[in-house]
Amino acid sequence: MPRVLAFGTYNVRKHPRVGILIDGLRKNGCEVAEINKPLMLSTAERVEILKKPWKLFGFGLELLGLWHSIAKHARTWMKTNGKPDAVLVGYMGHFDVLLAHHVFKGVPIVLDHLIFAGDTAKDRGAQGLKVKLLKRLDRMAINAASLVVLDTKEHQEMLEPGDASMVVPVGAPDEWYEAGKQAGERSTDIVFYGLYTPLQGVPVIVKAAQILVSRGITPKFTLIGKGQDYEKVRSISKGMNNITFREWVEPEELPSVVASHAISLGIFSTTPKGLHVVPNKVYQSMAAGCAVITSDTAPQRRVLENGVVFVRPGDPKALADAIESLVADTEYLTRKQHDARTAAQRFTSDVIARDLAQWISNNK
Structure with a gap:
């Protein structure tokens, strides 16, 4: 049985991806232990540090303290158990993988690299030297890994030809599938959740809602989250009484909250990053049994x-038309909910981690 050590400052509660991989590896016959001291930063705060590395000094003592703790724990673990067959460094592990490379000499290191720092910063408005430095950070992280795991072919193509890599879809945790099974009767309510970054395209959602109002169609929208475009979205939606804003929902509550809605919305931006990803909310919403509408991009259509239901990126009218077609036709809505649940079975943790478990077994 291959022994894997999940290592780093990842936070499964806030960023479930590494938890999905750990669960999937276990279901595929790997023994997985964890050495983890979560860095209590949100995705937005971590990305802000990637955009502005000098802010690293603001939490440097905390990070160094966590690194000291997990490095010490790792050495103690290896004295008792020997070296693991592989080390898994979780999502947003740009810094953690450098530590892992130092601590676990001679051990294959798997880096779950869903976010390219340079690409993400550029998507959020950075340019010039800052982007170049962050691309250098990406390269350092990739060079420290034996295998780079990415979520789409488009991200894989951003690597250099010699980089060892594997595409593993983001997938969804088991609790999202369970929430879908337990969901009662759904109304025609619509939900969006996520950071209000340009990638998400939340302004497109509220503009679509305005178009629907002009047609006399007023389904209830729940928009969960906060971020860069939040104030802009609130301004656009001023006076609309069919939109409810919730700035935060506890991660443990989110699956059941989403599953109580008939329709869930993905991403709708036209940014380069928006054309490269399949967001976790799409996998999760399908598992929860919602009909899902998202942008018609190459990775999303392929996967x-x-x-x-696909709509043209950045097009409020196309999104409004898609929503109207679902809320106006119960049979169509039910069919797309069924299609979502069926497709979601291809993205359970055991399915998505199968090839990764095989790679670890072959390289131990």
Whole structure:
């Protein structure tokens, strides 16, 4: 049985991806232990540090303290158990993988690299030297890994030819599938959740809602989250009484909250990053049994197939038309919910981690 050590300052509660991989590896016959001291930063704060590395000094003592703790724990673990067959460094592990490379000499290191620092910063408005430095950070992290795991082919193509890599879809945790099974009767309510970054395209959602109002169609929208475009979205939606804003929902509550809605919304931006990803909310919403609408991009169409309803990126009218077609036709809505649940079975933790478990077994 291959022994894997999940290592780093990842936070499964806030960023479930590494938890999905750990669960999937276990279901595929790997023994997985964890050495983890979560760095209590949000995705937005971590990305802000990637955009502005000098802010690293603001939490440097905390990070160094966590690194000291996990490095010490790792050495103690290896004295008792020997070296693991592989080390898994979780999502947003740009810094953690450098530590892992130092601590676990001679051990294959798997880096879950869903975010390219340079690409993400550029998507959020950075340019010039800052982007170049962050691309250098990406390269340092990739060079420290034996295998780089990415979520789409488009991200894989951003690597250099000699980089060892594997595409593993983001997938969804088991609790999202369970929430879908337990969901009662759904109304025609619509939900969006996530950071209000340009990638998400939340202004497109509220503009679509305005178009629907002009047609006399007023389904209830719940928009969960906060971020860069939040004030802009609130301004656009001023006076609309069919939109409810919730700035935060506890991660443990989110699956059931989403599953109580008929329709869940993905991403709708036209940014380069928006054309490269399949967001976790799409996998999660399909698992929860919602009909899902998201942007018609190459990775999403290739991966999701008929599991979702596609609309042109950045097009409020196209999104309004898609929403209207679902809320106006109960049979169509039910069919797309069924399509979502069916497609979601391809993205359970055991399915998505199968090839990774095989790689670890072959390279131990």
